[in-house]
Amino acid sequence: MNPSWFEPVRAYCERTDAAFWSEPVNAVTNAAFLVAALAAALTARGDRPVLALSGVVGVVGIGSFLFHTLANRWSMLADVIPIALFIHGYFGLALARFFGLPVRGAVLGTLAFAGLGFGLSPALDALTGRDVAALTNGSADYGPALLALLGVGLALRRRVPWAGRSILATGGVFLASLAFRTLDARVCAALPLGTHFLWHALNALVLYRLLAAAALFGRR
Numbered sequence: 001m002n003p004s005w006f007e008p009v010r011a012y013c014e015r016t017d018a019a020f021w022s023e024p025v026n027a028v029t030n031a032a033f034l035v036a037a038l039a040a041a042l043t044a045r046g047d048r049p050v051l052a053l054s055g056v057v058g059v060v061g062i063g064s065f066l067f068h069t070l071a072n073r074w075s076m077l078a079d080v081i082p083i084a085l086f087i088h089g090y091f092g093l094a095l096a097r098f099f100g101l102p103v104r105g106a107v108l109g110t111l112a113f114a115g116l117g118f119g120l121s122p123a124l125d126a127l128t129g130r131d132v133a134a135l136t137n138g139s140a141d142y143g144p145a146l147l148a149l150l151g152v153g154l155a156l157r158r159r160v161p162w163a164g165r166s167i168l169a170t171g172g173v174f175l176a177s178l179a180f181r182t183l184d185a186r187v188c189a190a191l192p193l194g195t196h197f198l199w200h201a202l203n204a205l206v207l208y209r210l211l212a213a214a215a216l217f218g219r220r
Contacts (some may be wrong), residue, residue, distance in 0.1 A: 003100040009197040012184055013194025015071060015083055026068040030135035033061025039147050040211035049093050050215045056086045057207045088114055090210055094152050097217055098163065117144040137185040139178050139198035163217055170209040
């Protein structure tokens with residue numbers, strides 16, 4: 001493996017050196033994803049797409065734990081790739097289940113959504129003349145996911161009011177979790193622990209709520 005993959009990465013307040021347990025709170029709070037994965041799997045009651053995405057949530061927790069302990073470039077990929085898989089997997093499931101799109105339509109819609117995700121940050125950089133990802137501590141990369149939650153929730157409010165309300169409320173929780181993720185880089189002097197651990201806790205809740213809504217919708 002290329003030696004650069006082992007280059008240390010210090011991305012959050014809590015980390016002060018390259019030691020394995022330099023981020024104990026950020027590392028341990030990844031257990032929230034494992035709890036969310038188990039709870040979602042139990043809620044699924046044999047719903048295969050929900051069960052599959054529950055497994056992805058568990059992998060999110062493992063990947064994030066690796067990044068917050070090993071803190072190098074390859075473990076950063078172990079952190080972000082499962083998150084991307086969940087975002088796009090759930091978006092495709094939402095198109096198929098909530099809106100009744102055929103598989104081909106859901107796949108094409110998900111590919112279009114992925115294209116939006118890849119293009120949003122460069123577009124914002126060009127529009128503002130600033131590195132938006134750096135300004136937001138990388139949280140801008142989750143902008144498409146937030147927009148998707150709000151869009152799906154609003155679109156569902158008339159068709160299936162309870163599902164629309166649930167998704168919109170989950171979008172609110174996700175917005176709060178993004179705020180804590182963004183603030184982490186700005187509060188280090190006043191709060192050395194940082195706020196990234198709250199992103200873990202709230203984001204685990206977001207993922208569980210999304211899967212629970214999909215499972216309940218499928219049963220109805």
